[in-house]
Amino acid sequence: MSKRYLRGVASLLLALAIFFGGGESALAQNATIEELIVTNSSTDLLLFLTVNNAFTKQMEEGIRNGIPVTFSFYVKLEHKRMWMNQEFVSLQFDHTLSYDTLKEEYSIVRSELPGQTFRTKTLGEAKKAMAQLNGPPISPLKLLQPEAGYLLRVKARLAEKTLPLYFHHVIPFWSLWDFETEWYTVEFRY
Structure with missing residues (x-):
């Protein structure tokens, strides 16, 4: 194959990536944690x-x-030590959003609220x-030990996706959905 042909194919693939959401993936990749409060x-x-x-759209x-x-x-959650912090709590909370096209309703299941499903008609609330x-x-x-120092670290990410077999071929830009925040840390004394 000629170099000219390969450049043309590469340019076409780049244009398709941008057209089908390449520009918006940066927004999801810049996900941040705000309003982090420990109380x-x-x-x-x-x-x-x-x-x-x-x-993203x-x-x-x-x-x-x-x-x-x-x-x-x-x-x-880590107990702050002089040489090396001691981790004593490690948790994961999962939130799953799905849409029922027949009911035209969004459902959110949150692992920290077992048995409860939040339902709404609007995507904004979901x-x-x-x-x-x-x-x-x-x-x-x-x-917790009184007057001891602690670090609370949090991170959010879009969980691993499992699509039905061959669905990855139907949705070629599935990887553009990925996001993961940095670790955010709050230091406090109890």
């Missing part, structure tokens, strides 16, 4: 956070076409519910 109830350490820029279209999406939130952790317990307060 407590009378018995537990609680976490609140919001993920921004997690959805392609993801929204895929959701409307019945493709479920799962966000995973990773939480680590996206908000997907991208927030609203006070799941991280650790019982009785396990």
